[in-house]
Amino acid sequence: MKITTVNNQDIVYFLNIMQNHMKLCGYSSCTIKAYIGKTQSFIRFNRPINLQNITEQDIKNYLNHLVENGLSRSTIDQATKAMEIFYYELFGKQLNLSGFKRPKKARTLPIFLSPNEVDQIISHTATFRNRLMIELAYSAGLRVSELVKIKVEHLKLDRLMLHVPELEKNKRTTFFSKYLKDSLGRQIGAKNTGQYLFPSERGGTLTTRAVAKFFKKSLIASGLKKLATPHSLRQSFINLRFNQGTDLDALKNTLGQKTTFSTFSDSKKAA
Structure with missing residues (x-):
């Protein structure tokens, strides 16, 4: 898909396409909502944005921004998956995130009930x-x-x-x-x-x-x-x-x- 303007309507149009594709792939409504939300967050982070000119480095910068702000590993994983879908829908190829280091998973202790x-x-x-x-x-x-x-x-x-x-x-x-x-x-x-x-x-x-x-x-x-x-x-x-x-x-x-x-x-x- 080729979108070359910064018109908000074009961005909304693309997000709708991305959302419909995820529905066809069987993603749950909650997962779709989360991935669209992460994609919107990425777009806000890069405003003013031209979707056609987005690079893998732009995505790495966004993900590193999330890491630097102390977000959890699960949130980073969710954002990464959203970006992979976003990039594939936009350019028709796999996203290469080589060089990006995700935070280590924190060990969460179980909650016991007597x-x-x-x-x-x-x-x-x-x-x-x-x-x-x-x-x-x-x-x-x-x-x-x-x-x-x-x-x-x-x-x-x-x-x-x-x-x-x-x-x-x-x-x-x-x-x-x-x-x-x-x-x-x-x-x-x-x-x-x-x-x-x-x-x-x-x-x-x-x-x-x-x-x-x-x-x-x-x-x-x-x-x-x-x-x-x-x-x-x-x-x-x-x-x-x-x-x-x-x-x-x-x-x-x-x-x-x-x-x-x-x-x-x-x-x-x-x-």
């Missing part, structure tokens, strides 16, 4: 279904992406067993608290084996964003000041089991992961 804090969040959760989702995620150490994909057929209530839905061909089995057996039976109700345990209103897969939304609402209502997320339930499950002396190999098999437990080891030492 059993009492989890109970506090559950007690401030409005619906039976949502309370059960929190309880099951914590009791079985589930990822949110696994939680929303559980079907009735994955549960063995009499054995307190859950066959975790396959993610990336990673089969595993975990167990849940016996105190959830009756609640899970109630949630199953008259559902068929192939139906989702926690379906959306239309009967399909509940989104992870929907889980994050109700969890945040419950967290705020509970009065806890921790910046916890649904994933904190899994991390708290790991931390609790680790500090109780659970065999690491068994724990890794239950969790379906190959990561090290250095973070949880540090937490145990601190305790």
Whole structure:
């Protein structure tokens, strides 16, 4: 695409083309909004701008500006991806960022919730279904992406067993608290084996964003000041089991992961 003027209408026209292309490529609306926002930021940084004359060095200067202003690695990565799409849409070729050094990723420590804090969040959760989702995620150490994909057929209530839905061909089995057996039976109700345990209103897969939304609402209502997320339930499950002396190999098999437990080891030492 050739745009040679600095007319704002031309810039808006180009951004619309970029946006439509991302839609066709299957980007989510949130991702598109973020990438367009980063592109607009780049344009403001370079005003007055002639899109036809933009160089790779202009883009490097912009990204270095973000780094120098202390923005996070994730923000820099997002801006970089936006610039790659922007440059390709503009010139039809790949962006070369050789020489540009991204900041190192900061090590973020997980946020742990004690059993009492989890109970506090559950007690401030409005619906039976949502309370059960929190309880099951914590009791079985589930990822949110696994939680929303559980079907009735994955549960063995009499054995307190859950066959975790396959993610990336990673089969595993975990167990849940016996105190959830009756609640899970109630949630199953008259559902068929192939139906989702926690379906959306239309009967399909509940989104992870929907889980994050109700969890945040419950967290705020509970009065806890921790910046916890649904994933904190899994991390708290790991931390609790680790500090109780659970065999690491068994724990890794239950969790379906190959990561090290250095973070949880540090937490145990601190305790």
